[in-house]
Structure formats: C-alpha cells, structure tokens
Amino acid sequence: MNIFEKYESEVRSYCRSFPTVFNKAKGSKMWDEEGREYIDFFSGAGALNYGHNDDKMKAKLIEYIQNDGITHSLDKASTAKGEFIQKFNDVILKPRKLDYKIMFPGPTGTNTVESALKLARKVTGRTDIISFTNGFHGMTIGSLSVTGNASKRKGAGVPLQNAVTMPFDNYVNEDMDTLEYFERFLEDGGSGVDIPAAVIVETVQGEGGINVARFEWLKRLDELCKRWDILFIIDDVQAGVGRTGTFFSFEPAGIKPDIVCMSKSLSGYGVPFAITLFRPELDVWNPGEHNGTFRGNNHAFVTATAALDYWADPKFEKEVQRKGKLTREFLENLNKKYPELKGEVRGRGLMAGIASDVEGLASKVAAEAFNQGLIMETSGFNDEVFKLFPAINIDDETLKKGFDIIEQSVRKLVKEPVFN
Template identity: 70%
Template sequence: MTNKDLQIIEEHESCVRSYVRSFPAVFTKARGYKIWDDEGKEYIDFFSGAGALNYGHNEPNMKKKLVEYILDDGITHSLDKATKAKTEFLEKFSDVILKPRNLDYKVMFPGPTGTNTVESALKLARKVTGRTEVISFTNGFHGMTIGSLSVTGNSMKRNGAGIPLNHTVTMPYDNFTGEDMETLDYLERFLEDNGSGVSVPAAIILETVQGEGGINAARFEWLKKVDEICKRWDIILIIDDVQAGVGRTGTFFSFEPANIKPDIVCLSKSIGGYGLPLALTLIRPELDQWKPGEHNGTFRGNNHAFITATEALSYWEDPKFEKSIQDKSDRITKFLQEMINKYPEMKAHLKGRGFMQGISSDVEGFSEKVCEHAFTNGMIMETAGGQDQVFKLFPPINIDEEGLEKGFELIEKSIKDAIKQMNLKSDTVTN
C-alpha cells in the first residue's frame, strides 16, 4: 500500500477497520483463488471473503450471467416484489438443493447479511413458541446486531453492544470442557430441574463448525443429541450455516452428515455465489407464521445476487462436484496433520472439517505470526479463536489441484518462517 493510500485510509475511514490492518495492500484484481495488488504482486487467497467466496473471485459463468442481466436492464432493486430472477432462483434451489435432500422449507429473504437471517430466526422462534429465552453455546458467533450478539460468545464483540444482552443462556459446546464431560448432559440437567434458573427456551442456536470461535467441529452424535433434546422439549432448533454452509464443510449443508433436519436454517455469505449480498432463512412450513411485512428489509430483493446464486447452483447439479470437495478436504486434513507432526515446535492440533480446517497452536502468538508471514509470502489467510490461536484454511471449494498445492507450499514456508522468527524449539514452554 502506498503512503498516499495509507494516508487516505487513516484520514477518512473509521478506526473500526480491521482487515486492511492485517492485509496492508491495495487490491485491484481477482480471479479464482488469486488476487493482485496495485504493484502487481500475486496472492493466493485462502481467506475467500471469510467464506463469502466459496466459488472464488469472479467465477466466469456467474460473471457472464450477471453482465448479461445488467446490460439487458434487468431489475436491480425490488424489495420483495415478484421478479423473474427471484422465481428462477427459488425453483432451482428447490429442485437442486432441497428436494434431493428430502428437505421441506419455506424460503424467507430477511435482508442481505448473515446477522439479518439470524435476527429473523430468533424473532420467529420467539413469536411461534411464545417464549423469550434462547440457548446458545460457548465460542459461538452469530453476527453483530443486538439479537445476534446476544447469542455470540466473544466478549470483545459483546461489549461493543453497549447495553446488557438479555434473554439468552450460554451452554458449553461439544468438548468445551474436555472429553471427560458430556456437555449435553449438563444442558439437560438445567432443563429438567425447575430450580436451575433456566426455563425452557424458544430455541437452541448453534454452528456445527464454529468459524470465528476457533474452527470447533461438533461431533455428529452430539448434533443428533441436540436435535433429540429439541424434539423432546418442543424447542426450535436453529442451525446457523452462514459460514459453514454452501459446501464449506464438504456437503451443501453442514448438518447433513449428522442426519438431522433443523427447524430453521440460516444462510448467507456464499449463497449468493459471487460475493453479492444475499441471505436466506429456511423455515419449516408449519413455523412460517409471519404476518405480511412483520419482518422486512429494504434490500431483501437483491436481484443481481439472485442471478449469480442461481448460476452457482449449477455446480451442485453434478454429484462429482460434491465428491471433489470431499476428496480435496481429505487432502487438506492430511497436509495439516503432516505439518503438526513435522513441526512439533508449534504445539498444535487439528481443528475443523471439510474446507473449514485449521491448526490450533498452544504457543502464544504463533498462529498470528504464521498469517503475517503468509501475507509476506503471497498468501491471504486469517486466524480464528478467542486468542487468535488458530490459523485457518478457507480456499475456494472449486480450487484446482495446482492451487491447493501452491497454497500448501506457502503455508509450510510460513510455518517455518514463524518458527525461525520466534526461535521455537520442540520443547518450548506453552501457555
């Protein structure tokens, strides 16, 4: 980034900015898994817009459809009026995604972002059940507006609300207290004992893989038990698939391997395909009890996103695509485990699943150093977790073999650079 660019950013943009601090470059062009800055330097993007670019940058088929639509004066903004772009998306989403998975949901467009779909889900659960409380989990992240923050675990983000965040109860996520304790036994005890101070909630909300919270992947049997608890107590189960969905964990919905069918599903980020803002709230039909206009938003009819989202679903028409994600996921797992074994100085262990994996290091500051060196070496990658202890891999799910291997090479180089800079030995004392 030039001095002039830095000066403009510092002079005009709020100090709340963050990613420009981690990636201090002016980016001018992007294609697939690559992005270039104004000096022509090439970076491999293993960040993917925090999961909003699962198909990479400027995917050619989506770009072609979008440009044609714009040049043909297609509708851009429509609130929730009927448009051809919307009906084509709804039909294809039903035919390609929902029906083959035997899922029956009404589709709500709550507004364009992840926090919008979470807010609508929480509001609907309370409306339908007449209850106020919601159970969420440690290290969960669900968005930055007040309702979403109330079910988010991160204390720094919660403190930004400036007011008490009420009507929620936090329970321990799978393995939060270690493998010796079954966290759902703890949750059930609170529900069963009328002296616990925890009333039966309207909903339980969770991520099957916690993105910002540290790439924590819940066991499938744990997810099944949550589903059973919800059914037993007539609690609405909300799965926040904003980041973990749309193929990021190996299947279109992250909850598919657990063989559960949530009452409400929250989607955003990559559902638009191209990086255009779009969010869906999927609602079990009998729960769709909204009055017309009871929840709305000015930009819930983003037709440009409907165009690219519809084209993105074409990937899922071929079963080979999902198989390719799972095969490459296995390669990511194998690579990360090799790094953990090869560099014991990291004091590390594997996190996550699918294309949502990372390495958690017990050495304070190590994962941040890896990401810093990665940027210098020509790769964009970020950390996760309450202490930024995880460096995570978020490549596009359609990345080719060459791109994956290039990424692996840069990550290993960055690991070695961080070990050297921090002068780590295999017997380094951890936190």
C-alpha cells in the same frame, strides 16, 4: 494506504492484517496495485466459496444488467427471484428430502439470524434462546446476544438479554457430557433456566476457533430439542454452501433442523444475499412483520441461480470432499513435522486450521504467509488458530502451492522440524 489511515474509521480490521491495496481478483488469486499476486485462502471470510469473478456467474450477471433486469425490488415478485426459488428447490432441497419455506430477511448473515430468533419467539411464545460457548452469529443486538466473544459483545454498549450460554461439544474436556449438563438445567425447576424458544448452533464454529461438533452430539442435541419442544436452529452462514464438504454442514449428521440460516457464499459471487429456511408449519409471519429494503437483491438471485449449476453435478461435491481430505492430510503432517507449533488440527472439509498453544504464533504464521503471497486469517478468542478457507473449486496446483507457502512460513518461525 495513507488515504485509508487518514479518512477511514479506526474500526477497520482486515486491511490491518493485509496491508496492501487490492485492485483485481480472479479465481483463487488476488493482485494489488503494485501487481503482486496473492493466493487467497481467505475467500471473503467464507463469502467467496467459488472464488472471485466466476466466469459463468459473471456472464449471467452482465447479461442481466445489460438487458435492464430489475436491480431493486424489496419483496416484489421478480423473474430472477422466481428462477432462484425454483432451482434451489429442485437442486438443493428436493434431492435432500427437505421441505422448507424460503424467507428473504435482508442481505447479511446477521439478518437471517435475527429473523430466525424472532420467528422462534413468535412461534413458541417464549423469550430465551440457548446458544453455545465460542459461538458467533452476527453483530446486531439479537445476534450478539447469542454470540460468545466478549469483545464483540462489549461493542453493543447495552445489556444483551434473553439468551443463555451452554457449553459446546468438548468445551470442557472429552469426558464431560455437555448435553447431559444442558438437559439437567431444563429438568431442574431451580436451575434458573427457563425452557427456551430455540437453540442456535454452528456445526463448525468459524470465528470461535474452528471447533467441530461431533455428528453424534448434533443428533443428540436434535433429539433433546424435540423432547423439550424447543426449536432447533442451525447457523450455516459460514459452514454452509459446501464449506465443510456438503451443501449444508448438518447433512452428515442426518438431522433436519427446524430453521436454517444462510448467507455469505449463497450468492456465489460475493453479492450480499441471505435466506432463512424453516418448516412450513412455522410460517406464522404476518405480511411485512419482518422486512428490509434490500431483501430483494436481484443481482444476487441471478448469480445464486448460476452457482447452483455446480451442485447439479454430483461429481462436484465429491471433488470438494477430496480437496478437504488433502487439506486435512497437509495440516496433520504439518503439525507432526513441527511440534514447536504445539498444535491441534481442527475443522472439517475446507474449513480447517491449526490451533497453536504458543501465544501469538498463529497470527505470526498468517502474517508471514501474507509476506510470502498467501492470504489467510486467524480465529478463536485469542487468535490462536490459523485457518484455511480456500475456494471449494480451487485447482490442485494452487491449493498445494498455498500449502507450500504455509509450511515455509511455519518453518521460518520455528526451529528446524523433526522428521519421522
């Protein structure tokens, strides 16, 4: 690790949590230079929902490269882009009765969020955006303005403006109706809150602590936005592409957002790729009004198109949901078995974890799991949640082996468990 410590910036973070040098990965496993094997419950912070180096995606990408397929094309038309657009419509949008235009804003999650905020302001002529406590939407200035984490906001170095934060579902307690609170601000001309251009929300807050918005809360938020002519943006960068059990995380709530932000696992292969989806009548952009040099990543188009083969088979989604139930059962049993965790099970699908009231314990569990051959991270403002992000196509044997490592790690860190 000396070369990284000597020459790489102090800003590096994940290599501090996982202090080894990786050189190979396949499926749900990674290996370091010493040949040690690790089960991956991190999945590139949600960018590798199908695991590492998927055979079908790899074969399609190698074939494309060997045939001198276009790599870089900005937003010029290309065969690879056309095939992705067609398949995304056929496999994802049409079966869900979603009518969206597709925008390629740049390769990352923060690119799609920035484009969504700009579009909402352009369409409505308003400036403010409503975001929610503990939300995370990216690290560029616009995205940071709607992000809750104080330390990340501080990194901007300038005032973050034109955004108002409202309490997320159950932020205060179960008795407080946070949407009634929000709407009161809109109704009262003396509240100091102007009618916003848009509301942006994650259905499950990944970085903010695996906080889950109830489906009823999301439906009511959708209705509130319609009532006040506010655009409704769902940030599905991390919670989308099957992570919560359905392709879009908002599907079980029965809502159709005005704008949807997607990135991370969209390429299927860990290749940078993002899209912004929006209702056709919102497509008021002038040519080139929002652009970027790397918004035409043809290698990502190729792998993303191949990844959609999974979703063409209805059995795949059912399998993802079954593994989500296994994960939930494991976490609930673990939390019951080890009351010393002082824990709360959070999440939905394969985006889950345990929040511990014991200061520093979640980080210690993640560190001990790494020592025992499992990679997972923490989330929440105080890193109070150890979170499980296994690949959505992980095999049962590897999934359960990962569970065993987590339990061994918890057992080592607390006294003998209580068995009921």
